[in-house]
Amino acid sequence: MTHKRILLIIGGGIAAYKCLELIRRARERGIAVRCVMTTAAGQFVTPLSVAALSNDRVFRDLFDLNEEREIGHIRLSREADLVVVAPASADLLAKMAGGHADDLATAVLMATDKPVLVAPAMNPRMWQHPATRRNLALLRGDGVHFVGPNSGEMAERGEAGPGRMAEPHEILAAAEAMLGGSGLVERPLAGKRVVVTSGPTHEPIDPVRYIANRSSGKQGHAIAAAAARAGADVVLVSGPVGLPDPAGVAVVHVESARDMLDRVKAALPADIAIFAAAVADWRVASEATEKIKKAGGTAAPTLELVENPDILRSIAKSPRKERPGLVIGFAAETQNVIEHARAKLQSKGCDWIVANDVSPQTGIMGGDMNRVHLITAAGAESWPQMSKEAVAGELIARIGRQVAGQRPPARAK
Numbered sequence: 001m002t003h004k005r006i007l008l009i010i011g012g013g014i015a016a017y018k019c020l021e022l023i024r025r026a027r028e029r030g031i032a033v034r035c036v037m038t039t040a041a042g043q044f045v046t047p048l049s050v051a052a053l054s055n056d057r058v059f060r061d062l063f064d065l066n067e068e069r070e071i072g073h074i075r076l077s078r079e080a081d082l083v084v085v086a087p088a089s090a091d092l093l094a095k096m097a098g099g100h101a102d103d104l105a106t107a108v109l110m111a112t113d114k115p116v117l118v119a120p121a122m123n124p125r126m127w128q129h130p131a132t133r134r135n136l137a138l139l140r141g142d143g144v145h146f147v148g149p150n151s152g153e154m155a156e157r158g159e160a161g162p163g164r165m166a167e168p169h170e171i172l173a174a175a176e177a178m179l180g181g182s183g184l185v186e187r188p189l190a191g192k193r194v195v196v197t198s199g200p201t202h203e204p205i206d207p208v209r210y211i212a213n214r215s216s217g218k219q220g221h222a223i224a225a226a227a228a229r230a231g232a233d234v235v236l237v238s239g240p241v242g243l244p245d246p247a248g249v250a251v252v253h254v255e256s257a258r259d260m261l262d263r264v265k266a267a268l269p270a271d272i273a274i275f276a277a278a279v280a281d282w283r284v285a286s287e288a289t290e291k292i293k294k295a296g297g298t299a300a301p302t303l304e305l306v307e308n309p310d311i312l313r314s315i316a317k318s319p320r321k322e323r324p325g326l327v328i329g330f331a332a333e334t335q336n337v338i339e340h341a342r343a344k345l346q347s348k349g350c351d352w353i354v355a356n357d358v359s360p361q362t363g364i365m366g367g368d369m370n371r372v373h374l375i376t377a378a379g380a381e382s383w384p385q386m387s388k389e390a391v392a393g394e395l396i397a398r399i400g401r402q403v404a405g406q407r408p409p410a411r412a413k
């Protein structure tokens, strides 16, 4: 097996430091990384650290005769399987969109015949500027792929909004999806169709108000991304979340539990279904068509709630020929986690339950870490605390082993 190769173009920006982590993680996964740095990138990370982590020399100058003689920029741009640009500043995006080639980074991007993945990073106003929107549209039209940016606090004090570069694991997930699987890792779910639900649902009260919950969608999205990396054909049915769509996944955006059920049904048949969404259990019996007004002095309105359809249960208990072979639910509990999860395994009719304690002090709901128990017919297994990506990776690896076990043994010749 050969190593997959990424050519990483490191642009100028405070997020450039995250590239060191990206290089390390990619190499851990068996992907070779060769780096080009723009002049501005050198203000944020040193070529020495980039060279040490990538275990390769770093290319910086289009007009360096030695560099051109040893490996010309055309070859440099084509020897990789994928070109990744991170961080991509507003200026670099503009140059790419305009077809500039006045330094090594832009010349490589013009000369490459390989897919390009870009992780933008800039101030929210620059990201929202009409010029950046135009450049993005042009680049998308040219077939350039994007990961992020995420929303959040910026390095500048008091600035917040979209513009933070995607995290190294997110860039790597997108890169791996484009590479068609990770460096040397097998693709245990190749040929399998996986449906995942993620995020909260919003249940309308009137045109401006809704009932919701604190789910961020991080766990469900990480599972969809991990399934795609494992080679599956993935449909992610997501409630409203603030996360970018995972690369390599078909994402269906929904609002309410009823929409989610309809879209899950439409995505079937599937081999595996994973229900990570925090579906609202109730909705308002009759949604007001106009905004409910405070009628001065009268009592506050009373909302009558009715139960939402249980998506997990309805799919898990569907007729055998329509039911996915492996149905996995989640259990969000605040007490007696394993006991309640066991009861859910029974009542919902699913095969496995991933249970977690969502009490506020655990920080799991909305946070980056998770601590889960996997409940199957064979018993309960408690996993150590790990990131939601790691939980996703472990779960997908388990599913891979389960699916492999289900395959009829090869007949002896």
Ligand code: CTP
Pocket (backbone or CB within 6 Å): 197, 257, 275, 276, 277, 278, 279, 280, 281, 308, 309, 310, 311, 312, 313, 328, 329, 330, 331, 332, 333, 344
């Ligand atoms: N679920 C679903 N549809 C619903 C409610 C829950 O598909 N209307 C799924 C969730 O995605 C999860 C599992 O059922 O996989 C358990 O969700 P959870 O909120 O833990 O349990 P509930 O069924 O809502 O039960 P309770 O709130 O009483 O704990």
